[in-house]
Amino acid sequence: MSIFTVLLPDIGEGVVEGEVIKWLKNVGDALAQDEPVVQIMTDKATVELPAVKPGKLAKQHIAEGKIAEKDKPLYDIELAAGVSAPQDSHGHKEAPKQEAQVSEKPQATKATASAPVLSATGKALATPATRKLARDLGIDINQVPGTGKGGRVTKEDLEGFLSGESDSAPVSSEARSGNLPAVTMSKTPVFVYEGDERIPLRGLRKVIAERLVESKTIVPHFAYFEEVDMTELKKLRNELKPLAEEAGAKLTYLPFFMKALTLAIKKFPIINSSIDLGTNEIVVHKKIHIGMATATKDGLIVPVIRDADQKSLIQLANDSQGIAQKTRDGKASSDELKGSTISITNIGSIGGLGATPIINYPEACILGMYKIQDRPVVRDGQIVIRSMMNISFCFDHRIVDGANGAEFCNYFIGLLNNPGRLILGS
Amino acid sequence: MKINTVVIGGGPGGYVAAIRLAQLGIEALVIEKENLGGVCLNVGCIPSKAVIHAAKSFYKAKNEFGNMGIKISDPQLDFPAMISWKDKITQKLSSGIGGLLKGNRVSVLKGTASFVSKNQIEVLETSGTKTTVDFENCIIATGSSPIALPAFPVDQAKIVDSTGALALKKLPASMIVVGGGYIGLELGMAYAKLGTKITVVEFADSVLSAFDKDIVQVIEKKIKKLSIDVLTGTKAQSFKDSGSQVTLVCETPAGVREVTADHLFISIGRKPNTGGMNLEKLGVELDKQGFIKVNEMLQTSVSGIFAIGDVAGQPMLAHKASKEGEIAAEVIAGHKSVMDVRQIPAVVFTDPEVGQAGLSEKEAKAKGLNITVSRFPYAAIGRALTTDETDGFVKFISDATTREVLGITIVGANASDLISEACLAIEMGAFVEDIALTVHPHPTFGEILMEAAKGNLGEAIHMLNPKH
Numbered sequence A: 001m002s003i004f005t006v007l008l009p010d011i012g013e014g015v016v017e018g019e020v021i022k023w024l025k026n027v028g029d030a031l032a033q034d035e036p037v038v039q040i041m042t043d044k045a046t047v048e049l050p051a052v053k054p055g056k057l058a059k060q061h062i063a064e065g066k067i068a069e070k071d072k073p074l075y076d077i078e079l080a081a082g083v084s085a086p087q088d089s090h091g092h093k094e095a096p097k098q099e100a101q102v103s104e105k106p107q108a109t110k111a112t113a114s115a116p117v118l119s120a121t122g123k124a125l126a127t128p129a130t131r132k133l134a135r136d137l138g139i140d141i142n143q144v145p146g147t148g149k150g151g152r153v154t155k156e157d158l159e160g161f162l163s164g165e166s167d168s169a170p171v172s173s174e175a176r177s178g179n180l181p182a183v184t185m186s187k188t189p190v191f192v193y194e195g196d197e198r199i200p201l202r203g204l205r206k207v208i209a210e211r212l213v214e215s216k217t218i219v220p221h222f223a224y225f226e227e228v229d230m231t232e233l234k235k236l237r238n239e240l241k242p243l244a245e246e247a248g249a250k251l252t253y254l255p256f257f258m259k260a261l262t263l264a265i266k267k268f269p270i271i272n273s274s275i276d277l278g279t280n281e282i283v284v285h286k287k288i289h290i291g292m293a294t295a296t297k298d299g300l301i302v303p304v305i306r307d308a309d310q311k312s313l314i315q316l317a318n319d320s321q322g323i324a325q326k327t328r329d330g331k332a333s334s335d336e337l338k339g340s341t342i343s344i345t346n347i348g349s350i351g352g353l354g355a356t357p358i359i360n361y362p363e364a365c366i367l368g369m370y371k372i373q374d375r376p377v378v379r380d381g382q383i384v385i386r387s388m389m390n391i392s393f394c395f396d397h398r399i400v401d402g403a404n405g406a407e408f409c410n411y412f413i414g415l416l417n418n419p420g421r422l423i424l425g426s
Numbered sequence B: 001m002k003i004n005t006v007v008i009g010g011g012p013g014g015y016v017a018a019i020r021l022a023q024l025g026i027e028a029l030v031i032e033k034e035n036l037g038g039v040c041l042n043v044g045c046i047p048s049k050a051v052i053h054a055a056k057s058f059y060k061a062k063n064e065f066g067n068m069g070i071k072i073s074d075p076q077l078d079f080p081a082m083i084s085w086k087d088k089i090t091q092k093l094s095s096g097i098g099g100l101l102k103g104n105r106v107s108v109l110k111g112t113a114s115f116v117s118k119n120q121i122e123v124l125e126t127s128g129t130k131t132t133v134d135f136e137n138c139i140i141a142t143g144s145s146p147i148a149l150p151a152f153p154v155d156q157a158k159i160v161d162s163t164g165a166l167a168l169k170k171l172p173a174s175m176i177v178v179g180g181g182y183i184g185l186e187l188g189m190a191y192a193k194l195g196t197k198i199t200v201v202e203f204a205d206s207v208l209s210a211f212d213k214d215i216v217q218v219i220e221k222k223i224k225k226l227s228i229d230v231l232t233g234t235k236a237q238s239f240k241d242s243g244s245q246v247t248l249v250c251e252t253p254a255g256v257r258e259v260t261a262d263h264l265f266i267s268i269g270r271k272p273n274t275g276g277m278n279l280e281k282l283g284v285e286l287d288k289q290g291f292i293k294v295n296e297m298l299q300t301s302v303s304g305i306f307a308i309g310d311v312a313g314q315p316m317l318a319h320k321a322s323k324e325g326e327i328a329a330e331v332i333a334g335h336k337s338v339m340d341v342r343q344i345p346a347v348v349f350t351d352p353e354v355g356q357a358g359l360s361e362k363e364a365k366a367k368g369l370n371i372t373v374s375r376f377p378y379a380a381i382g383r384a385l386t387t388d389e390t391d392g393f394v395k396f397i398s399d400a401t402t403r404e405v406l407g408i409t410i411v412g413a414n415a416s417d418l419i420s421e422a423c424l425a426i427e428m429g430a431f432v433e434d435i436a437l438t439v440h441p442h443p444t445f446g447e448i449l450m451e452a453a454k455g456n457l458g459e460a461i462h463m464l465n466p467k468h
C-alpha cells in the first residue's frame, strides 16, 4: 500500500490559499476517483476538490476552518492496490479546469484602471521610483489599479489609492479581477477588551468588504422610497399559485417584481447601465441580467438571473429558486455569480420597513423589497385597509438624476399596483 | 570597541554597504582580511577585464588591423608589463575605495572576523592582536572562493585558479581550462588571443550552458576561430606531473584521454565563504547550497545579522552584491527598503560579449509564458561594419499580449555596455514600443536595440520582417 500526498492545487489565478470549509470524507473513508473530498473557500469562490486517485483517505493535513496553502499538503490517499501515484502531486491538472475559471485575469491590453494589472512576471507595472514610493507609503503596489498606459501604476495612483478614491472602476464584473484594492482601513485604532474574539477577514467576508467599500467610495448613491399597493398583486398571485404548482413552480412575489423591473427598464433603459471610466462613457446594457442578493451561511452572494426580460413568470420563479438554492449550497458556478446589470435585494421575508441598499457595483441601480403589511390607506377619500409594501431604489446619481429615478419608480409601481399591466407588457 | 554596524568583508557588497550606512548617519566599521575591493576588484572582475581588453587589442593589432589597411609588422607582447599594468589598475582602485571609506568616516580594521555572540565579534588583526568589537547590527559580506577539486590541489604554479591565472609570471604556451563557465571561458579566450594554446574541458554538453543555445553558438564560432579545443561531456579525473608541464587525464565520451599543457586552470565554480566565523553557534541558517539564508530585506535567521553578496546566494555577481549592500544599509537605517528589482543583468566578456537582462528564451518558455521572440543581427547595423565587428545578434523577448519587455539578450560587440538600456527598460516595466519609439543615435551599436524592438513588433526597418 502506498501513501500519496495531495497538495492544494492551483484553484484560480492568483489564489494562494483557501479555507478548508468542510471535509466531505473522513479519514478511513473509501475514495472513488473524482469523488469530492474537500470543500475549499477562497476569496473568489468555494470549490470542491475531487479525489485524484481511488483509495482511502489516510490523513487530513488541514483541519476544517484552517487555511490550506497552495502547493502544501492537503490530504493523503492510501492508494488502492495496483493504482500508481500521479506524476503531479496536485493531481488536479485536468479535473479543476472549470474551477480554475473562477477567477479571471483582466485582459491586460484593454484594461483600464479598473483593477490592478500585473506583468507576466506577476508584479505590478511600475517604475522603480514609484515602487519605492509605494513602500515608503506602506502600500502593496500589486493591489493598486494603475491608470497609466497598459495599467501602469503611477505616483498619482498611489496618492489616489491612499486617499481611498480609486478614481476608476471596471465597467462589468467580467472585466474585473478578484484582485480588488484592499479595503482601505481607517487609521482609528480598534479598542480591544479582554475576551474579545478575533475573526480573520478572509474569503467571502473579505470580498464583501472590498466590494462594498468599492461601491460606496466610487458611487454617489441616492435613495428613493415608495410604496406598492400589493392588494391586487396578492389576489393575482393567489389565483396563479395553484396553476404554477401544477407546473412545478413555487410562485412568490419576486418574479412579479422582476417582470416589472424588466418592463420599466424597457421604458427607461438608462437605469440598466454602468459607467466605464476607462473610456468616459456610460454603457447602457441591452441585456437585463438581474442579480439576486442571497443570504448564505458564509455571507451575501449575488447570483444572476440572465435575460430576465425574455423569461415568463414561471421561468423566473423556477430560475430564482433554483439558483438561490444552488448558491446557498455553495454549488453555483462562477459564471452564475457574475455579470448582473441590476440587482434586487429582498429582505421583506425577514422583516423591515425600509433600507438603503448598496449598489452592486458597477451597476447603476438596486431595488430593495420589504415587509408586506396590511395598513390603513386613503383611497377615494376613505380610509381603507390595503396590503402595502415599501420599496426603495438606490441609484448611481452620476447616471440617474432625481427626476429620472422618480419617473422610473412611478412607472414601476404602477405596473405592480395594477398587475394586469404586467401581462399587457406596458 | 563598540560600533553600531560591523561589515565583515570589504568587497563590492561590503564597502558599498558601509558607504551607504555612513550616508544615512550610521556609524560603520569594515573588517577586511585581505584587500579592500574584495574578489571583484583585486582578483575578479577588474583584473580579468584588464587582461581581456589587452588580449583583444593585441589580437586585433595582429590579426584584424590589416582588414582596415593598417599594417603593423609583428606586434610583440611584453606579458609581465601587461600584468603589471593590470596590477596598477587594481591598486589604484583599491586605494580609491580606502579614500572613499575614509571620506565617509567609515573605519577599516584589517583582520579576520569571527562571531563571539550575536552582538560581538572577535577580529584577529593582521598584526596578530585580537580585538573584540561590540555591535548592534552586522552585515556579513564575506564573498565566495573558487570550488576546489580534491584531485587537483591548487598550487598557483602549475595548477591555478582564477587568482593564479591572473598573476602568471610568463605567458604560458598552453593551458587547460577545467570548466567552461564564464570565468574559465573569458580568460581562456583572452589567453588564446595572446597566443596560448587553450583546451577547455567541460562536463556539460556545451560551454556557457546557462545561456540559450543560439547565443552560445555565436561564441562557439569564435572559439573555433581561435583554435581552442573544447572537450564537452568530459570529466577531469587526475593529473600527472610531466616535468615542466602537467598532464590532465580526462574521460571523454570517446574514452580516456590525456592532454598536456603548462598550466591547469581550475574554474568549476565558486562557493560561499561561510566557514570559520562561528555562524553555527549563532544559529545563522544556511540553505542547501551553503549560502546564508536571507529574506528580501537581507536579514538572516538571526535578528540584527544581515548577509549580502556572493555569500547570500545567486547570482554571484558584483552588482548584485552592491545593490544588496545598499538595501541592507537602508533597512538598518529604518527605511522601508527591500530587494524588489525586476532583473539582475549578467554580462560575459567572451568574444563576442554577452549581456542579458530579464528572462532568457528558455526561462520564459519554462515559465509557460506566451512570448514574442525576435532577433536582430549586428551585420545589419552600419556601426558594426565600421568597427569590423559584425558577429552576433540581439534577442528580444516580450509578452505576446501586453508587449511588456520581458528579456533581452545581446551577443556581440559591446554587449556589456548595451545591456544597460535593457536593464532600465525592464526595471521601468517598458513596453516594446517604448524602445522602438525612442530615437537612438546613428550610427551606433545602440540602434540594434531599437531595431530589435521594432522587429519584435514586425516593423524592423533594416531587416525584412518575417511574414505572419
Ligand SMILES: Cc1cc2nc3c(=O)[nH]c(=O)nc-3n(C[C@H](O)[C@H](O)[C@H](O)COP(=O)(O)OP(=O)(O)OC[C@H]3O[C@@H](n4cnc5c(N)ncnc54)[C@H](O)[C@@H]3O)c2cc1C
Residues within 6 Å of the ligand: B008, B009, B010, B011, B012, B013, B014, B031, B032, B033, B034, B035, B036, B037, B038, B039, B040, B041, B043, B044, B045, B046, B048, B111, B112, B113, B114, B141, B142, B143, B144, B162, B183, B273, B277, B308, B309, B310, B311, B316, B317, B318, B319, B320, B321, B347
Ligand atoms: C575571475 C573573476 C571574474 C569575475 N568577473 C565578474 C564580472 O565581470 N562581473 C561581475 O559582476 N562579477 C564578476 N565576478 C564575481 C565578483 O567578483 C563577485 O560577485 C563579487 O566580488 C562579490 O562581492 P562580495 O562583496 O559579495 O564578496 P567578495 O568580493 O568576495 O569580497 C569578500 C571580502 O570579504 C573578505 N573576507 C572574507 N571572510 C572574511 C572574514 N572572516 N573576515 C574579514 N574579511 C573577510 C575577503 O577577503 C573579501 O575581500 C568575477 C569573479 C572572478 C573570480
